[in-house]
Amino acid sequence: MAPHTVAVNPNPVVRTQDLYRGFNGRTILSGLDLHIQRGEFVALLGRSGSGKSTFLKALAELDHEVEGSGTLDVPENRSVVFQDARLLPWRNVLQNVTLGLAGANDAGRRMLREVGLAGRENSWPVELSGGEQQRVALARSLVRDPDLLLADEPFGALDALTRIKMHALLRQLCARHQPAVLLVTHDVDEAITLADRILVLEEGSFIEDLQVDLPEPRDHGDPRFGQLRRHLLSRLGVAAH
Numbered sequence: 001m002a003p004h005t006v007a008v009n010p011n012p013v014v015r016t017q018d019l020y021r022g023f024n025g026r027t028i029l030s031g032l033d034l035h036i037q038r039g040e041f042v043a044l045l046g047r048s049g050s051g052k053s054t055f056l057k058a059l060a061e062l063d064h065e066v067e068g069s070g071t072l073d074v075p076e077n078r079s080v081v082f083q084d085a086r087l088l089p090w091r092n093v094l095q096n097v098t099l100g101l102a103g104a105n106d107a108g109r110r111m112l113r114e115v116g117l118a119g120r121e122n123s124w125p126v127e128l129s130g131g132e133q134q135r136v137a138l139a140r141s142l143v144r145d146p147d148l149l150l151a152d153e154p155f156g157a158l159d160a161l162t163r164i165k166m167h168a169l170l171r172q173l174c175a176r177h178q179p180a181v182l183l184v185t186h187d188v189d190e191a192i193t194l195a196d197r198i199l200v201l202e203e204g205s206f207i208e209d210l211q212v213d214l215p216e217p218r219d220h221g222d223p224r225f226g227q228l229r230r231h232l233l234s235r236l237g238v239a240a241h
């Protein structure tokens with residue numbers, strides 16, 4: 001596991017420099033520098049309240065109420081997935097996927113097929129399970145072919161089995177569509193399973209920036225998986241057993 005070194009690429013998809021964010025005079029992010037390259041899958045770990053969502057919202061430019069400074073370059077074409085699917089209940093599945101996109105029905109159907117929901121185009125959100133709703137949310141994000149996918153605990157509300165299926169699906173979809181990804185998660189195993197690179201945020205700074213050089217699909221029984229898990233848990237202040 002080598003420390004991450006940023007490849008020389010003059011055009012990262014995401015670039016932050018000296019990024020500060022705070023609330024009511026309290027600093028949450030204190031001068032973050034980060035580059036994310038096209039196709040790079042980055043997971044962001046950190047204790048509760050460390051500022052993970054604040055950082056993700058900064059990249060999504062959804063943080064209007066915040067105090068801040070620094071440089072932020074993010075692509076226009078970006079999608080955000082949250083813990084809840086946030087589907088419109090009065091639109092069917094296909095309409096939710098293609099919301100705001102004219103003439104995208106064929107692309108929407110293709111995307112629904114990719115997430116395993118072919119034949120459910122005319123279903124209503126209320127007729128879907130939580131995992132299916134998150135598949136629709138992923139389809140809605142990826143049909144826009146985003147340069148940047150921002151995901152804030154997207155599987156946090158799902159049961160363990162569905163989460164495993166969604167991990168495989170997300171990896172496949174990202175390999176195919178190649179967006180840069182920032183995934184915020186509390187789950188160390190999820191981060192190691194999915195990411196090319198893992199950041200740990202603590203007291204406003206990245207205290208870890210690790211490249212995950214494990215073969216795919218990632219094997220939880222691989223001793224290197226366990227070693228990385230122990231290291232990350234200790235950096236998060238949790239004793240691993």
Ligand SMILES: Nc1ncnc2c1ncn2[C@@H]1O[C@H](COP(=O)(O)OP(=O)(O)OP(=O)(O)O)[C@@H](O)[C@H]1O
Pocket residue numbers: 023024028046047048049050051052053054055065186
């Ligand atoms: N709108 C806000 N107004 C004031 N303080 C805020 C606001 N949003 C977040 N904070 C504070 O900023 C800090 C970081 O919050 P943030 O939600 O980014 O943490 P997090 O790492 O995502 O936490 P969690 O893992 O619990 O979701 C917290 O102390 C939180 O209370």
